[in-house]
Amino acid sequence: MRKNNLRLYNTLTRTKEGFEPLTPGKVNMYVCGPTVYDYIHIGNARPAIFFDVVRRYLTWLQYEVKYVVNFTDVDDKLIRKAEQSGDTVPEIAERFIAAYFEDVEALGIERATAHPRVTENMPEIIAFIEELVQGGYAYESGGDVYFRTAKFPEYGKLSHQNLEELQFGIRVEVDERKENPQDFVLWKAAKPGEIFWNSPWGDGRPGWHIECSAMVRKYVGETLDIHGGGQDLQFPHHECEVAQSECVTGKPLAKYWMHNGYIHINDQKMSKSLGNGVNVKELLKEIEPETLRYFMLSTHYRNPVNFNDEAIEQAKNGLTRLNNSVGNLKHRLADLPEVEGERADTSIVTPVTLVYDNFQSSMDDDFNTADAITAMFELATLANQYLARPEIDRSTVQFLLQTFKDLDSVLGILAEExxxxxxxxxxxxxxxxxxxxxxxxxxxxxxxxxxxxxxxxxxxxxxxxxxxxxx
Known part of the structure; x- marks a missing residue:
């Protein structure tokens, strides 16, 4: 196993911490996936790409990684989409799950160990809510079931807000069915014509937050090593997950919490109100998927990233430099004879080893992919300088190519195929x-x-x- 010097920023503690998984040699990760009512936009693509790299790097460090990404396949948005289109909710979900896989695979994202769907885990979700009701952490009101936030004194610890701050910091609809304005829904009573499941509280469907708590426990266990998602999920989604899960299990839901920053479009935050979302499927008709992946990874994941034509052009040019270096190595390799006993030139091995160390140090520093890409440019410079020599040998060219391949097995930005x-x-x-x-x-x-x-x-x-x- 490679030496683990990984330090990551934990949203829960607001500090960088040394990474030590709960079970030596194994890592369990859960990342919140999309609500599948439409094609994914670049805001969905950023966590998909980044946490794919997290999973790849942990695998590169020789951990056995279990990686779970869920699908929310029943929700208000899907119900509205079904009403507008005349299709059923399952038909809508199936269409956009297929589209999701098509888009993320184009972006070089490897499939998760499991992709559970809400509709396939309804018994576990209902059972989880029953445990909360039995423990006094939840209550039924008018066919709906709500979580009692006042029963979890640590509510707000992930987003670092207290209940008083939350009351003034978020819009809370007046609802006489709630004991407290901050209480959130676990089960929604079905309206006429809506898709529903039977439950002890009547026909209905789950609220958003409870889905992930139930699926984490079923597919991974009571405590995760890493729980991830976009910054927008810190509150309320992840905060509510923490409250639900820890009330039932009495254990931390996750040891480490990781959240990627927002996407800006031409210096404006991407939002539905502005209507400035960019559809990945349409975007990939104009730019290569590796360019979009490179663009996302060229900024540290916790920082906002600004999507515009200039940034994409810079990403395209940078990626071209790397691909050209690899292509030139491959082209020269074809002309070089094999020599028995030949070894890579030590004058190249030493600086390449330093580049390798720089790459790992960058990734060990809270997954700093921007600096890791810089290390790949250092490798490209060494490769280009070597190819300019009057005499080169096959072993050294192979060594350079293998190093490119090894580093890119983490980032996945080179258009090798x-x-x-x-x-x-x-x-x-x-x-x-x-x-x-x-x-x-x-x-x-x-x-x-x-x-x-x-x-x-x-x-x-x-x-x-x-x-x-x-x-």
Whole structure:
């Protein structure tokens, strides 16, 4: 197992803490997933990308990681969508869960260990509410069930607010069914025509917060190593999860809480009221998915990230530099003979090892992906300098490529598969151009050269034949 020097910022304590999982060698993570009533926007994409990297890095450190991301597949939003479209709530959910997987897989996000759905866990949710009622932590009123916030003295400890501050800091609708304005719903009585499940309190469906508490306990256990999500979930969602779960179990819901920062669109916070959300599916028609992933990771996860054309162009250019360095290494590797007993050049191994250490130090410092990307640029500089030498060897080129691959197994930003396809396309076009020249089809030969030039590929005539390089 790699040495663990990881320190992460714990929202609960507002400090960076050394990471020590509850069970040595194993990590349990739960991250709140989307409500599947529409296509995901870039606000959903940020936690999906970042916590994918958290999971990858913990795996890279050789932990056995259990990673759970849920789907809220019944909710007011889904019910309204179903009424508008004429489809059923399950049909709406199924459509947008499929769309979610299509989008996140395009972004290089690996599937979680489990993706539980609310509708598949209704018995566990109802049982959880029953335990809260039996313990005096919840009460039924008019077919609804509410949590008694006053029965949990630590309510507000995650968002670092007390009940008095919360009363003035949030909009609370006057509801005579509640004992206290801060009490939140655990079970909603069904309205006529709505989807429902049977329960001890009548037909209805669960409130938002209770879903995650029940699924955490079922799929992971009473206490998580890491609970994550967007900053907007600290209150009320995660605060309510803490209260529910800890009243039932008497144990901390999570040892570490992690929250990523907000997305801004052209210097404005992304919000429904402004109508400035950006749909990932539409966005990926205009930019490569690796560019969006690079953009998200080029800012520390706890800081807000500002989405605009300039930032995307910078991400595109930075990623091109890295991909070109890898592509040039692969291209040169194909020309180098294997030499028995050959080892990588120590003049390269030493500085690359330092880059490797810088990368790990960056990730160990609260998952600082921005500095980790900087380490990859340092590696690209070393690779480019080595390729400029008059004599190079296969082992060193392989060593550089393997280092790129190892670091990118954490970040997932290099377009390795696409580069390999691009390489094959380039070779095919070069062969076609050679044949066109032999046939004195100068127009086609020039057309191919121009096409490659537009893609940043430059051809060189050498005694060994035509060679190509990226800009």
């Amino acid at each position: 696409r580069n390999e396809l691009l390489d094959a396309d380039i070779e095919r076009l070069i062969v076609e151009r050679t044949e066109a020249r032999k046939a004195k089809n100068w127009a086609r030969a020039d057309e191919i050269r121009d096409l490659l030039t537009e893609q940043g590929i430059f051809l060189e005539d050498t005694p060994q034949g035509i060679r190509w390089r990226r800009k």
